Amino acid sequence: xxxxxxxxPAPAADAGQPATLDEALVRIRLILAELAEGAxxxxxxxxxxxxxxxxxxxxxxxxxxxxxxxxxxxxxLPTLVGLLAEAGEADSNVTQIWRGHFTTTEILRREADPDVxxxxxxxxxxxxxxxxxxxxPSAQVAALESGDGWGPLTTxxxxxxxxxxxxxxxxxxxxxxxxxxxIRAAVxxxxxxxxxxxxxxxxxxxxxIDDWDGIGQRQTGSGTTIFTDVPVEDHGEVGREVExxxxxxxxxxxxxxxxxxxxxxxxxxxxxxxxxxxxxxSRHALAQEATADPDVLAVIGDLHVRRRTAEALxxxxxxxxxxxxxxxxxxAYVDAxxxxxxxxxxxxxxxLDAATRAFDAGGSSTAxxxxxxxxxxxxxxxxxxxxxxxYKPRVIGDxxxxxxxxxxxxxxxxxxxxxx
Numbered sequence: 040x041x042x043x044x045x046x047x048p049a050p051a052a053d054a055g056q057p058a059t060l061d062e063a064l065v066r067i068r069l070i071l072a073e074l075a076e077g078a079x080x081x082x083x084x085x086x087x088x089x090x091x092x093x094x095x096x097x098x099x100x101x102x103x104x105x106x107x108x109x110x111x112x113x114x115x116l117p118t119l120v121g122l123l124a125e126a127g128e129a130d131s132n133v134t135q136i137w138r139g140h141f142t143t144t145e146i147l148r149r150e151a152d153p154d155v156x157x158x159x160x161x162x163x164x165x166x167x168x169x170x171x172x173x174x175x176p177s178a179q180v181a182a183l184e185s186g187d188g189w190g191p192l193t194t195x196x197x198x199x200x201x202x203x204x205x206x207x208x209x210x211x212x213x214x215x216x217x218x219x220x221x222i223r224a225a226v227x228x229x230x231x232x233x234x235x236x237x238x239x240x241x242x243x244x245x246x247x248i249d250d251w252d253g254i255g256q257r258q259t260g261s262g263t264t265i266f267t268d269v270p271v272e273d274h275g276e277v278g279r280e281v282e283x284x285x286x287x288x289x290x291x292x293x294x295x296x297x298x299x300x301x302x303x304x305x306x307x308x309x310x311x312x313x314x315x316x317x318x319x320x321s322r323h324a325l326a327q328e329a330t331a332d333p334d335v336l337a338v339i340g341d342l343h344v345r346r347r348t349a350e351a352l353x354x355x356x357x358x359x360x361x362x363x364x365x366x367x368x369x370x371a372y373v374d375a376x377x378x379x380x381x382x383x384x385x386x387x388x389x390x391l392d393a394a395t396r397a398f399d400a401g402g403s404s405t406a407x408x409x410x411x412x413x414x415x416x417x418x419x420x421x422x423x424x425x426x427x428x429x430y431k432p433r434v435i436g437d438x439x440x441x442x443x444x445x446x447x448x449x450x451x452x453x454x455x456x457x458x459x
Contacts, residue, residue, distance in 0.1 A: 056099055056166060060112040063099035068125070070094050075129035079411030087258050092136055092218045096166045100137070104144045109157065110164040116290075116361040120297045120353060127301020128308075131418045132258040134298040136215040138291065139171025143223045145290050146235070149283040158274040159237065162221070170219030170240055172210040172264050192227045196236065196271065204271040206238050210264045216240060217247040217260035223277065224266070237275040244269040255417030286372050288447045289360045289379040295422050296353045296382055299390045302422075303346040306390075306415045310342055310397040313405055313412070321402070329400075338400040345393035349386045356382035373444035380431040380445075387423040394419050 057063040074091050081088060095101075103119050105111020114122075119141070127134040144163060150156040163169075175193055194208025206226060216222050219240040228234040239245070244267040251262040278284055317329035326332045359378040363371035394416035398405050405412050437443045 056097065056102070056164070060099075060114070063102070063112065064122075066098035067095060067100050067122070070098060071126055071129040071133075074126075074133055078130040078132075079414065081130070081132075081258055082411065082414045083408060085257060087217070087260065088130065088133065089218060092133065092168070095133070095137075096168050101140055101144070101163050101166065101168055104141060104148065105160050105163050106148065109160040111160065116293075116364070117354065117357045120293060120357040123294060123297035124300040124304070124350075124353065127298035128304040129301070130258075131298050131302050131305075131422070132256055134294065134301060135256055135259045135261075135422070136218055137168075138294045139215045139223065140169040140219070141294060142171065142287065142291055143169040143277070145287060146223075146278040146283050149285070150277060151280045151283060152274070155274045155277055159221075159277065167220040168215075168218060169237075170213065170216030170222045170260075172213040172216055172222050172224040172266075174210060174212040176209065176211040176263070192225060192233055194224060194226045194266065196226050196229065204236075204275075205268040206236060206266045206271060207268055208266050210266075212261050213247075213264040214259050214261040216264050217249070217262075221272070222264070234276055235278045237272045237277060238266065238269045239272065242269050253421050255414065255419070255421035284447065285369075286360055286363055286375060288445075289356070289363075289372070289375045292379050292383055292426055293353070293356050293360060295425055296349075296356060296379075296386045299386050299419055299422055300346075300349045300353050302415050302419050303342075303349045303390045303393050306393045306397050306412075307339070307342045307346050309412060309415075310400050311339060313397075313401045313410070314339065317401060319402075335400050338396055341396055342393045342400075345389040345396075348389040352382040352385045352389075369444075373438070376445050376447075377435055377438050380435055383426070383428050384431050384435075387419075387428050390419045391416065391423060 057066060070091055074088060077088075080086075099112065100122075102111045103114050103122065105113065107113045123134050123137075123141075126137070140163075143159075147156055147159050147163075150159075159167075172194075192208075194206065194210065196204050196206050198204050206224060208224075208226070210216075210224065213222075217240075221237050222240045222245070223235050224238055225233055226236055246265045246267075247260065248263040248265070249260070251257065251259065253261070314329045314335055320327065320329050320332055320335070324332050325334065329335050356375075356379045360375040363375040397412055397415070401410075401412075404410065434445050438445070
């Protein structure tokens with residue numbers, strides 16, 4: 040097990056924030072092309088894309104959803120989702136690394152405290168990256184007992200004699216934290232509830248342990264993070280009011296769906312490359328060349344259908360949540376959650392099927408590690424295990440038949456702050 044203090048990225052080759060969205064998109068897409076080129080080898084070697092993640096920040100990637108009044112690009116949700124799918128196509132680790140950052144940005148867009156909002160959105164515009172630290176390994180059994188899916192938080196904040204607030208505790212699934220400048224951590228609020236605080240990711244009291252041993256998404260930094268007397272930043276309590284958290288369950292799932300769509304696109308593109316490169320076919324094939332084999336071509340056609348299915352479901356879910364943001368009604372947020380859940384079920388089925396069927400387009404050589412085709416199934420399967428899809432058909436059915444709307448997990452345990 041390797042224990043490492045926060046990584047300090049190398050200076051960016053293209054430092055300096057872009058002035059316009061068009062300029063940012065050019066730079067972002069050039070960096071995504073670099074990420075795509077090395078994604079397969081990084082999966083084998085375990086190398087983390089620190090420098091390229093930092094270059095994305097320098098190119099304005101983190102500013103995409105920041106309102107214009109704070110210097111951001113203020114893109115709508117469908118536009119953001121489309122760019123996250125592009126990132127997932129390049130390297131699905133990258134979209135997940137940034138998931139905590141964009142979740143924090145969504146909270147800040149609706150933050151009630153103007154000083155908190157202004158402070159952190161300004162940091163994001165300057166290129167700061169947020170990581171995530173919510174789940175705790177000690178809460179797994181207790182979460183089942185609590186009924187809210189979270190369990191008690193053992194990460195606490197203590198106040199010193201001078202009034203400084205210090206965070207101590209341990210987190211797991213701390214995705215993106217080792218790439219970040221700041222971490223949004225879930226802590227006990229001292230009243231039996233939960234709150235989010237912002238702490239510096241590179242403080243000496245923050246230790247990142249690279250112990251994520253999942254079958255996929257291996258370069259997301261989703262391991263253990265230990266906090267020992269880490270100070271809460273000024274204006275560091277975010278999302279205290281429920282209004283800032285509305286729609287967040289749907290948003291975080293849609294980020295995963297965008298990532299899965301990116302994987303589906305990679306599956307199609309890389310499988311086509313495999314077919315074009317084949318020099319022989321099976322004895323039962325109807326053609327001597329794979330590019331003329333009707334059965335192989337049908338596999339590619341099926342993969343394309345799965346990709347288009349996933350893309351359509353993602354677009355629908357993103358549009359529903361964007362409409363909920365515009366409406367602001369609880370009914371609209373519930374509808375968005377239900378439609379996101381439906382998309383989750385359909386996207387996962389389509390992408391996992393595509394990632395499995397892809398091997399039918401090639402011979403046994405496609406199973407070799409150097410072809411890198413297996414990483415798509417592993418990454419998709421790992422993403423599909425978040426916010427378990429097994430419960431979603433029942434949630435959808437209960438809403439459609441009985442009008443029982445799902446309750447947001449982000450509202451649970453927030454003392455004195457009820458859903459409006």
